[in-house]
Amino acid sequence: MSRRISRRRVALGSVALTGILAAGCGGPGDNSSSEPSDTATDAAASGAPTCGDDPVTMNAYFETGFPMPKALTDEFTAQYPNVTWEIREDQFAVITQNAPRVLADDPPDLMRLPQVSELVKDGLLKNLDGYAEAFGWDQWPASQLEQLRLGDGGRPRGEGSLYAMGLNFSMTGVFYNKTLAAQVGMTEPPTSLAEFDDVLASAQQAGVTPIVQFNGGATGGFAFPLQNLMAAYGEPGPINDWIFQQDGATIDTPSNLEAVQHLDEWIKAGYFDPDANAMDYATMMSKFIAGDGLFMFNGDWESGNLDQQLPGEVGFFLFPSAQDGGALATMSAPLTFGIGTDSPNADCAAFFLDWVATNPEARAVAVEVGGSHPMGLPDAPMPEIQEGTVTAETLAAGAQIGEDNGAMDFIANATGAIYAESWTPQLQRLFAGEQSPEALLQTVQSDYESQVGS
Amino acid sequence: MARPTLDPAAHAAGSLPARTNGGTGRRSRRRRRQTAGWLFAAPALVAYALFVLWPMGLTVQYSLYSWNGIGASTWVGLDNYVQVFTDPELFDTILHAFELILYFCVVPVGLGLAIANTIRRIATTRLALVARTVIFIPQVIPLVAAGITWSWLLASDGLVNQVLSAVGLGGVTRAWLGDFGTALPAVGVIGAWVLLGLCTLLLLAGMSKIDAALYEAARIDGAGPVREFFSITVPSLRQEIGVCVTVTVISALAAFDIVYISTQGGPGNSTMVPGLEIYRQAFFSREVGVASALAVVLMVLVLACVLPVQRLTREAS
Incomplete structure (x- = not known):
């Protein structure tokens, strides 16, 4: 009996031991990742690449719930029947988690990308400089592609080689319910922060929830009003420097502090839906659409969604400056897509990205389905948009931001973890009255430094 | 006729082992039987080694490195473990897990005992059947659906607050899952609701095998229902209680799904538990080393909590 037990123990033990020993040889991830390949040589030398005439199956990885990329691929196949698409979709949060592994193991030809710094650092994204030259993307307004340029090793962002492209560029601001606006006496969008505050106060007096904003779960939506307030009090430049991980950049500045304090005043005045800390994005959308x-x-x-659900009922404006008539700035970012370093059909993917920005039908899809401004040259063709729709208003606002040079990336994109690990918990604490504006900025800054440093 | 002659000894050993060569024959048969046993066990053992031991070994290995999951890794020794115990953000998750034991274990087992005892007393009525079904339903509903339902119930305009307002407690209404003070207890309530059915059913099954004569004897000795409960029911259910406590303690310490669905660790990390933090560290922050270290710590904690419970309940039987 004892012999049998001891033998079983030996067997089990040895199985366990082999596992641990085999695992113990060498550190994980030792196989050095492939060098970021350069497209400059072959692409530029032989003219702009195309998808050719042979049948090609493109392997794509898109975000669930956003129909535009799929609509674009359908239109592309209609124009180039030799190209078919195999599309996989996931929630953005899932894409964020999977991006490095997917790009390393089974690189898609075209992929919706999360924050790109770490992907570039690990050499997982194709350097698009060669394509940019071949297709003439470098002639576009520099601000469109600025956020997609990175230095060697992934930082700083905002300059260096191009590692991703946009399908269009989106922009944030304030949507308002026109019926409720009339009810609280707002006849036209506020043009200064003081006016905006007045509307909030009169809405509250009229028994209307002034702001419905999500701040629950792992994505603190108060980052939207906060960054708008930051731009109202300060310049977009230093905020971009911080997001782009420029040396010595800090978020803890006097004007940003004023912004957090202003947000805190709104919270203390009860201007936000009291459920904010338990509200996710989808709940916010349904509340806003329900007129809450x-x-x-x-x-x-x-925009497209709201035009469909509440036609003629919704307006949009850019958040006003703290100074009367001051320059406007807001978050504006390309809808980022990239090509895997080892993607087998990189040329075709690049040709598709160029087609999206230049083909009139594709640009129409970007606007009508995506609701945002297409990429490309300023004088490229634009589809007709019906007056009075939110889409028309957001496109006009996009032009205004271009004039004021007020595009900022999103403060949540500074590092891969800054949103979930810092902004979200800190903003949730602020809403609950458990964090001071000063400490909020200090904490985010120290988290940022440890994340950038690592 | 060059037929090879058979060795008579070998022949005898083969056909008549018991009589001619008992010792070696029995041993060889036992060995054969043992080999067959190992062969039968082999697929399971291989699967176990491949899917349990191997990943466990890897986790321990990863916990000693600083690694983002893709690039090169650097050996950091026990630094990740030091971080788990010194970084309040990580260590708080462990404290939260222990707080959840109160809701996931103490409440369902305590309440389950009381409910099972009540149902046992009315066992033959139709009400007992209904009660059993109602209490077990949370186990059947997918947790995701339950989590979403509860987040509606606990919203500031949800049913819970409506009921509170209706009975004149409008002053305490709030967004239960969005409030720093109440988010963790609210998550705990969801967990208690889910686990209560499991505990009740297990305990009820245990009660059904208690000899009715024991109760009769107790009653003759003049014991009331309370005395009966503590002197007969609870001691007889030692093993079932052990199972309930084990299962619920593990689900509290390793909680993930309920928290992920209802709060995702918010607001402000007030409901962050180790399971969710491991996932966030590994897949959002891409700190595979820290995530692995926390996972190892969690595993040790679960074992440290569960083994004594197992021992206690086994010794008695």
Whole structure:
């Protein structure tokens, strides 16, 4: 009996031991990742690449709930029947988690991308400089592609080589419910922060929830009004420097502090839906569509949706400056797509990206389905948009931001983890009255430094 | 006729082992039987080694490195473990897990005992059947659906607050899952609701095998229902209680799904538990080393909590 037990123990033990020993040889991830390949040589030398005439199956990885990329691929196949698409879709949060592994193991030809710094650092994204030269993307307004340029090793962002492209560029601001606006006496969008505050106060007096904004779960939506307030009090430049991980950049500045304090005043005045800390994005959308709030800070990717759900009922304006008539700035970012370093059909993917920005039908899809401004040259063809729709208003606002040079990336994109690990819990604490504006900025800054440093 | 002659000894050993060569024959048969046993066990053992031991070994290995999951890794020794115990953000998750034991274990087992005892007394009525079904339903409903339902119930305009307002407690209404003070207890309530059915059913099954004569004897000795409960029911259910406590303690310490669905660790990390933090560290922050270290710590904690419970309940039987 004892012999049998001891033998079983030996067997089990040895199985366990082999596992651990085999695992113990060498550190994980030792196989050095492939060098970021350069497209400059072959692409530029032989003219702009195409998808050719042979049948090609493109392997794509898109975000669930946003129909535009799929609509674009359908239109592309209609024009180039030799190209078919195999599309996989996931929630953005899932894409964020999977991106490095997917790009390393089974690189898609075209992929919706989360924050790109770490992907570039790990050499997982194709350097698009060669394509940019071949297709003439470098002639576009520099601000369109600025956020997609990275230095060697992934930082800083905002300059260096191009590693991703946009399908369009979206922009955030304030959506408002026109019926409720009339009810609280708002005849036209406020043009200064003081006016905006007045509307909030009169909405509250009229028994209307002034702002419906999500701040629950792992994505603190108060980052939207906060960054708008930051731009109202300060310049977009230093905020971009911080997001782009420029050396010595800090979020803890006097004007940003004023912004957090202003947000805190709104919270203390009870201007936000009291459920904010338990509300996710989808709940916010359904509340706003149900008419449960006057304002919602959100992006133009919802324009098409709102035009469909509440035709003629919703307006949009850019958040006003603290100074009367001051320059406007807001978050504006390309809807980022990239090509895997080892993607087998990189040339075709690049040709598709160029087609999206230049083909009139594709540009129409970007506007009508996506609700946002297409990429490309300023004088490229634009589809007709019906007057009085939110889409028309958001497109006009996009032009205004271009004039004021007020595009900022989103403060949540500074590092891969800054949103979930810092902004969200800190903003939730602020809403609950458990964090001071000063400490909020200090904490986010120290988290940022440890994340950038690592 | 060059037929090879058979060795008579070998022949005898083969056909008549018991009589001619008992010792070696029995041993060889036992060995054969043992080999067959190992062969039968082999697929399971291989699967176990491949899917349990191997990943466990890897986790321990990863916990000693600083690694983002893709690029090169650097050996950091026990630094990740130091971080787990010194970084309040990580260590708080462990404290939260222990707080959840109160809701996931103490409440369902305590309440389950009381409910099972009540149902036992009315066992033959139709009401007992209804009660059993109602209490077990949470186990059947997918947790995701339950989580979403509860987040509606606990919203500031949800049913819970409506009921509170209706009975004149409008002053305490709030967004239960969005409030720093109440989010963790609210998550705990969801967990208690889910686990209560399991505990009740297990305990009820245990009660059904208690000899009715024991109760009769107790009653003759003049014991009331309370005395009966503590002197007969609870001691007889030692093993079932052990199982309930084990299962619920593990679900509290390793909680993930309920928290993920209802709060995702918010507001402000007030409901962050180790399971969710491991996932966030590994897949959002891409700190595979820290995530692995926390996972190892969690595993040790679960074992440290569960083994004594197992021992206690086994010794008695």
